[in-house]
Amino acid sequence: xxxxxxxxxxxxxxxxxxxxxxxxxxxxxxxxxxxxxxxxxxxxxxxxxxxxxxxxxxxxxxxxxxxxxxxxxxxxxxxxxxxxxxxxxxxxxxxxxxxxxxxxxxxxxxxxxxxxxxxxxxxxxxxxxxxxxxxxxxxxxxxxxxxxxxxxxxxxxxxxxxxxxxxxxxxxxxxxxxxxxxxxxxxxxxxxxxxxxxxxxxxxxxxxxxxxxxxxxxxxxxxxxxxxxxxxxxxxxxxxxxxxxxxx
Amino acid sequence: xxxxxxxxxxxxxxxxxxxxxxxxxxxxxxxxxxxxxxxxxxxxxxxxxxxxxxxxxxxxxxxxxxxxxxxxxxxxxxxxxxxxxxxxxxxxxxxxxxxxxxxxxxxxxxxxxxxxxxxxxxxxxxxxxxxxxxxxxxxxxxxxxxxxxxxxxxxxxxxxxxxxxxxxxxxxxxxxxxxxxxxxxxxxxxxxxxxxxxxxxxxxxxxxxxxxxxxxxxxxxxxxxxxxxxxxxxxxxxxxxxxxxxxx
DNA sequence: GAGGTCAAGTGGTAAGACCAGTGGAGATGT
DNA sequence: ACATCTCCACTGGTCTTACCACTTGACCTC
Numbered sequence: 001x002x003x004x005x006x007x008x009x010x011x012x013x014x015x016x017x018x019x020x021x022x023x024x025x026x027x028x029x030x031x032x033x034x035x036x037x038x039x040x041x042x043x044x045x046x047x048x049x050x051x052x053x054x055x056x057x058x059x060x061x062x063x064x065x066x067x068x069x070x071x072x073x074x075x076x077x078x079x080x081x082x083x084x085x086x087x088x089x090x091x092x093x094x095x096x097x098x099x100x101x102x103x104x105x106x107x108x109x110x111x112x113x114x115x116x117x118x119x120x121x122x123x124x125x126x127x128x129x130x131x132x133x134x135x136x137x138x139x140x141x142x143x144x145x146x147x148x149x150x151x152x153x154x155x156x157x158x159x160x161x162x163x164x165x166x167x168x169x170x171x172x173x174x175x176x177x178x179x180x181x182x183x184x185x186x187x188x189x190x191x192x193x194x195x196x197x198x199x200x201x202x203x204x205x206x207x208x209x210x211x212x213x214x215x216x217x218x219x220x221x222x223x224x225x226x227x228x229x230x231x232x233x234x235x236x237x238x239x240x241x242x243x244x245x246x247x248x
Numbered sequence: 249x250x251x252x253x254x255x256x257x258x259x260x261x262x263x264x265x266x267x268x269x270x271x272x273x274x275x276x277x278x279x280x281x282x283x284x285x286x287x288x289x290x291x292x293x294x295x296x297x298x299x300x301x302x303x304x305x306x307x308x309x310x311x312x313x314x315x316x317x318x319x320x321x322x323x324x325x326x327x328x329x330x331x332x333x334x335x336x337x338x339x340x341x342x343x344x345x346x347x348x349x350x351x352x353x354x355x356x357x358x359x360x361x362x363x364x365x366x367x368x369x370x371x372x373x374x375x376x377x378x379x380x381x382x383x384x385x386x387x388x389x390x391x392x393x394x395x396x397x398x399x400x401x402x403x404x405x406x407x408x409x410x411x412x413x414x415x416x417x418x419x420x421x422x423x424x425x426x427x428x429x430x431x432x433x434x435x436x437x438x439x440x441x442x443x444x445x446x447x448x449x450x451x452x453x454x455x456x457x458x459x460x461x462x463x464x465x466x467x468x469x470x471x472x473x474x475x476x477x478x479x480x481x482x483x484x485x486x487x488x489x490x491x492x493x494x495x496x
Numbered sequence: 497g498a499g500g501t502c503a504a505g506t507g508g509t510a511a512g513a514c515c516a517g518t519g520g521a522g523a524t525g526t
Numbered sequence: 527a528c529a530t531c532t533c534c535a536c537t538g539g540t541c542t543t544a545c546c547a548c549t550t551g552a553c554c555t556c
Contacts, residue, residue, distance in 0.1 A: 008316075011509065012304065036537060047510045049297055052538085056260070056301055057308050061332075062424075068256075068538050069517035078413070082421040084309075084330035089413060103412035106366065114358035164351035165326070165337060170418065173330035176310075256517095259540070284506060295541045300507085316507050317548030 011046050015054035018044070020088060023063050023074055030076035034064065037072075061085060083170065087177040096181065102233050104174065109219075109226045111170065112155070115162045116202065116218035117211035123161035128207025130157050135203060139196045144186040147193040152179075154199065158206065192225035259294050263302035266292070268336060271311050271322055278324035282312065285320075309333060331418065335425040344429065350481050352422065357474045359418065360403070361466040363410045368454050368462035371409035376455025378405050383451060387444045392434040395441040400427075402447065406454065440473035 009017075022028045034040070037055065041048040055072060058064045062080040066072045077085065090100045119127065131154060138150035152175065159171045178185070202217040257265075270276045282288070285303065289296045303320060306312045310328040314320045325333065338348045367375065379402060386398035400423065407419045426433070450465035 038537085049300075049511095050509070053301055053304055055538095057305065060305050060308065066538070067518080070519080070537065072538080078416060080420060081417060082330070082332035082424060083414070083417040084332040084421075086414065086417060100413050103414040103416075106412055107414040107418070110362035111358065114355075118354065164354055165348050166331070166334065166351040166355040166422075168326060168351075169329060169331040169334060170355070172310075172328060173332075174414075176330060286506085297542095298540070303507095314507070315549080318506065318550075320507080 011050045012053040012057070015040075015044060015046060015051055016057050019054060019058060020063065021092075023058075023077060024089060024092065028074045030074055032074050033071035034074065083173040084176075086173055087180065090177045091181055096184075098233050098236055102230060104177065105226050105230055105233075108174070109222050111167065112222045113215040113218040115155075115159055115164070115167050115171075116206065117215040118162035118164055118167070119158045120206050120209055120211045120214035122163050123158075123206050123209070125207055127157065127161045128203055131203045131206065132200075135196060135199050138193065138199070144190045144193070145183055148182055148186050148189060151189075151193045151199075161206070188229060189225060191228065192221070195221065195224070259298045260301040260305070263288075263292060263294060263299055264305050267302060267306060268311065269341075271306075271325060272337060272340065276322045278322055280322050281319040282322065331421040332424075334421055335428065338425045339429055344432075346481050346484055350478060352425065353474045353477055353481075356422070357467070357470050359415070360470045361463040363403075363407055363412070363415050363419075364450065364454065364466035365459035365463040366412055366415070367406045367409035368457055368459045370411050371406075371454050371457070373455055375405065375409045376451055379451045379454065380448075383444060383447050386441065386447070392438045392441070393431055396430055396434050396437060399437075399441045399447075409454070436477060437473060439476065440469070443469065443472070 019028075019034070028034070034055070035043065037048050037051050040055075041051045044051065055064065055066060059066050059072075061084065062082065063075060063077050063085075064072050065075055086100075086104075090097060090104065134150055134154045134157065138147055138154070141147060141150070155171070156175075159168055162168075198217070198221045202214065202221050205214040205217040208214075267276075267282070276282070282303075283291065285296050285299050288303075289299045292299065303312065303314060307314050307320075309332065310330065311323060311325050311333075312320050313323055334348075334352075338345060338352065382398055382402045382405065386395055386402070389395060389398070403419070404423075407416055410416075446465070446469045450462065450469050453462040453465040456462075
């Protein structure tokens, strides 16, 4: 084993993860009350401030509702949580959630072309130059992971050029969900990042400043891998693998 | 004054808002170091745990980076923060940020039709019935604010039918940004929520289960108000209003 | 001057106390 | 017997204090 760096998880982090797990796995349903802070601290063997910090983060993520004097109750996270929760839902207990992955792919396919259209309208020639530079680096390597990184940088620049804060923040959230699994997913995405030609066509369209051409070009970049992966996920769902339902 | 309910802001909330303000307003640039927790506690006249809780929330939002033993530094929030930060950026010091509002409108116009297309493919006839019910309520009132609420519920159901966690969470985030300003924005959106016919056409398309028809219908619902508001924002930007740059 | 050492300062954690709301059990009144 | 009121136990909110763990950089040594 190549001496991987030690993971230093803080106590509140640990508590947060545990409670979050109980909530997203449904062991604590919406409306249910959590144990009191003191009780949680006792059960988990940590101090109350540690528990408190974790619960406050849960509240900030809109997963629970704390009421002064009353009990802290679980909320329906699917109706209240924001996109920042995505990384926690995409990979759970170390496994990728197929239905979440599907929705990520769908969202990517819907948003990418829209962002490209905006970027084409606002980018200018400097954008094309920067993108070409990134693409040259992408074309210059055979390593799937490296290609992923360069492709991410490509889209990063496109999002920048789109000059839209909302899309920028969405991209950040999606990226935060994707990056932890980047290495594992690199083989699956190899098909996409290998299509350097499609990226070059997109770059040209962005440089030319025509939104609709850019939108179509972005679609051509994203659609093939999206559809093949969606097909694979559907096939996976059709053969329901063993559903252990184990809990630690 | 109609005896508005008292706002009970907790101490950590207050600290969080203050530090967040310094960061998003640029008074604390990316890379700069924050004062130590003890020093902040002293300056703000609160206890260290209170400061700590606020800083941990800042870290969870990826606005700062805390290092054990080292200083806490400010990150470039535009590159690291997630969509959950949007509410804090859309309205700053009680004022709507025009460029952020523009990007919200653009994103809404891009995403709404995509969600409608997914919902059409997956909704079924039950969806159309639920939507019709909501629309009847929308048509039954003349109050702009009430109409907004019903329109939000309409889209809420469409998003549900799309059965996509990512779009669901995006919707939650956008809604969290929009709702605080709903009353103020209701007059501006009156044009859109008054178009009950367009909503009915969209509902029919969703019930029919044809994604492309639904996509086009959703576009027709969203585009008119979007374009007129974008135009208004552009005109506003062209006449740069007094730029007080005041700080409290 | 390059290197190692150590102390000061930082964030991390714990314990304990008290304040401030909430809600239900019990006392009180009818 | 019922409705109402009162009060207290329990909840989260805040502060104080202390100590541990880590980083940094100044200083000392070679």
